[in-house]
Amino acid sequence: MRLTFAMFVARLAGWASHTLLGKSGETIAGRVLLVLCPNAISQLSTGRKIILVSATNGKTSTTRALAGFMSTAGSVTSSKSGSNLARGVASALMTESEYAVLEVDELHLPFVVDATKPKAVLLLNLTRDQLHRMHEVKRVADRWKEMASKSGATFIADIDDPFLNYVLASASNNVRVSFGGMAGRHPDGAVCPSCGAYLDWDGGIYSCKCGLTNQVSDKKFSAESAAMRNQILANITAEYFGVPWHEVDLSTLERKASKKFINADCSIRLTKNPASWREALAGVESEKVILILNSREVDGIDTSWLWDVDFSGLRGKHVVVTGERGLDLAYRLHIQGVIAELAPDFDSATAKFAGPVEVLAAYTAFFELVG
Amino acid sequence: MKIIRIHNELLGTYGDRGNADVLAFRAGLAGVTAHIIDVSYREMIPTDGDIYLLGGAEDAAQVLSCTALKGFDFKNRVVLAVCAGFQILGNSYFANGVKQVGLGVIDMETIPGSSRFVGDIKVHSDLLNIELTGFENHGGQTNLAYGITPLGRVITGHGNGAGGVDGAVVGNIFGTYLHGAVLARNPEFADLLLERALGNELPRVNDPLADEYAKYRRSII
Numbered sequence: 107m108r109l110t111f112a113m114f115v116a117r118l119a120g121w122a123s124h125t126l127l128g129k130s131g132e133t134i135a136g137r138v139l140l141v142l143c144p145n146a147i148s149q150l151s152t153g154r155k156i157i158l159v160s161a162t163n164g165k166t167s168t169t170r171a172l173a174g175f176m177s178t179a180g181s182v183t184s185s186k187s188g189s190n191l192a193r194g195v196a197s198a199l200m201t202e203s204e205y206a207v208l209e210v211d212e213l214h215l216p217f218v219v220d221a222t223k224p225k226a227v228l229l230l231n232l233t234r235d236q237l238h239r240m241h242e243v244k245r246v247a248d249r250w251k252e253m254a255s256k257s258g259a260t261f262i263a264d265i266d267d268p269f270l271n272y273v274l275a276s277a278s279n280n281v282r283v284s285f286g287g288m289a290g291r292h293p294d295g296a297v298c299p300s301c302g303a304y305l306d307w308d309g310g311i312y313s314c315k316c317g318l319t320n321q322v323s324d325k326k327f328s329a330e331s332a333a334m335r336n337q338i339l340a341n342i343t344a345e346y347f348g349v350p351w352h353e354v355d356l357s358t359l360e361r362k363a364s365k366k367f368i369n370a371d372c373s374i375r376l377t378k379n380p381a382s383w384r385e386a387l388a389g390v391e392s393e394k395v396i397l398i399l400n401s402r403e404v405d406g407i408d409t410s411w412l413w414d415v416d417f418s419g420l421r422g423k424h425v426v427v428t429g430e431r432g433l434d435l436a437y438r439l440h441i442q443g444v445i446a447e448l449a450p451d452f453d454s455a456t457a458k459f460a461g462p463v464e465v466l467a468a469y470t471a472f473f474e475l476v477g
Numbered sequence: 478m479k480i481i482r483i484h485n486e487l488l489g490t491y492g493d494r495g496n497a498d499v500l501a502f503r504a505g506l507a508g509v510t511a512h513i514i515d516v517s518y519r520e521m522i523p524t525d526g527d528i529y530l531l532g533g534a535e536d537a538a539q540v541l542s543c544t545a546l547k548g549f550d551f552k553n554r555v556v557l558a559v560c561a562g563f564q565i566l567g568n569s570y571f572a573n574g575v576k577q578v579g580l581g582v583i584d585m586e587t588i589p590g591s592s593r594f595v596g597d598i599k600v601h602s603d604l605l606n607i608e609l610t611g612f613e614n615h616g617g618q619t620n621l622a623y624g625i626t627p628l629g630r631v632i633t634g635h636g637n638g639a640g641g642v643d644g645a646v647v648g649n650i651f652g653t654y655l656h657g658a659v660l661a662r663n664p665e666f667a668d669l670l671l672e673r674a675l676g677n678e679l680p681r682v683n684d685p686l687a688d689e690y691a692k693y694r695r696s697i698i
Contacts, residue, residue: 407612408656433690434690437686437687
């Protein structure tokens with residue numbers, strides 16, 4: 107009864123926010139629902155097949171792909187883009203369906219696993235991100251490990267990431283997937299998360315004397331990019347529910363958008379932490395590049411990580427830098443011998459170009475441009 | 478000039494590797510050829526370095542690095558140690574919830590702080606007579622022994638979390654909680670380390686972008 111009333115008010119709030127304020131209405135609906143009925147998430151999860159997706163990078167696009175795969179098996183509810191805190195989960199669950207495929211923030215995952223009792227949890231990767239909020243990678247991994255030990259869900263993860271391998275070791279049901287190692291060592295993986303010993307890497311292969319290794323897995327694939335890994339991991343998760351394998355256009359698994367600004371045809375890619383900047387920089391093909399750096403809460407308020415990313419691949423290209431922390435980035439590039447112009451805003455940055463331009467945009471900048 | 482970047486795979490969580498890059502770049506502008514030498518956990522620390530750099534880390538990595546550095550003599554060397562790297566130079570520090578024996582290079586001890594100190598930080602350095610800016614992110618409170626000189630007096634932020642100061646200076650050994658990287662945000666500090674390493678005054682380093690960046694950060698924190 108309480109839930110029914112709470113959902114009525116939440117929907118009304120969402121409708122008002124959407125109609126009167128022109129917002130999505132998702133956040134406010136979920137927020138109102140949880141205030142009026144604090145255990146709404148667990149009530150709305152009862153009797154449904156819940157699949158959760160979490161990671162440092164790729165949650166939104168992989169959740170979208172997986173929701174698409176699952177829709178061939180039954181009705182599916184999924185998260186609205188990037189709405190991955192408890193209120194977003196609550197809001198998504200208000201829509202009735204057989205399956206719910208939900209993206210969840212790393213720090214909120216233990217709570218959501220406990221509340222939704224998912225059938226499956228897909229973990230893609232865990233690297234440094236928003237250190238002012240997450241503090242340390244190991245801290246997040248420890249929380250996930252405790253969560254996995256108490257959950258009856260099947261945990262599916264890429265164990266080429268030693269932190270995820272560590273988490274899966276305590277899950278009673280798991281599917282350990284390896285792609286034969288990442289391109290190189292995990293950027294935060296110098297220490298074995300399991301025993302604290304120094305972890306020696308042979309390319310992307312690690313093998314600790316405590317037994318933590320990616321040389322032994324349940325499923326083995328090969329993949330050349332994060333997008334391909336995520337596509338395979340989403341398929342393995344869907345397969346667990348009997349859904350046949352789907353091939354997708356890999357570009358849909360990268361947070362990219364195309365938009366024309368005056369004469370510049372921009373291909374805009376979301377970049378939000380060292381790992382996603384490295385992935386994005388490796389994919390830069392154009393000679394014309396715009397980089398946008400902000401440092402609001404979701405971007406990470408500390409820009410020190412710029413020094414942990416190698417920008418040398420941009421040498422010789424026409425590079426323009428902008429954003430609230432454009433000066434930080436311009437100086438970082440300067441030290442690495444990348445000549446870059448600093449533009450006061452995005453419009454003046456695009457005015458310097460005609461034709462195709464690749465844009466790497468910090469989280470908040472990406473959504474301002476793409477909407 | 479040899480710049481020794483110690484255990485960056487362990488002490489590289491917070492971008493402090495940039496300190497070496499800035500030192501080498503500014504040395505170059507001053508006409509001094511500098512090489513950065515990365516020394517990993519499995520390797521011996523060279524004794525012929527001109528500047529030694531330690532950076533911030535997570536707990537388990539901090540303990541490994543400290544263990545590997547036991548026996549290395551930091552005395553009479555030019556050293557910049559940041560955050561976790563600064564803590565291990567003391568008599569003791571806490572990691573993984575346990576008190577750990579430090580290298581004893583600086584007379585100080587680090588204990589768990591009242592809360593984690595996260596945010597922009599600005600301190601005044603009496604030695605340089607300028608403000609230094611950076612970003613701090615640590616759970617430790619560092620208590621300097623009587624007579625140990627701090628690097629700066631805290632204007633904004635927490636620094637050591639005790640005594641209203643940040644870091645420590647003992648001879649040519651400098652410790653701080655400032656990330657940023659600290660030498661990127663404070664080129665005067667980079668030049669001081671270069672001068673200490675060269676043993677004489679540095680020819681003037683002209684890098685307007687560095688000055689603009691430092692000035693901007695100082696103006697907004």
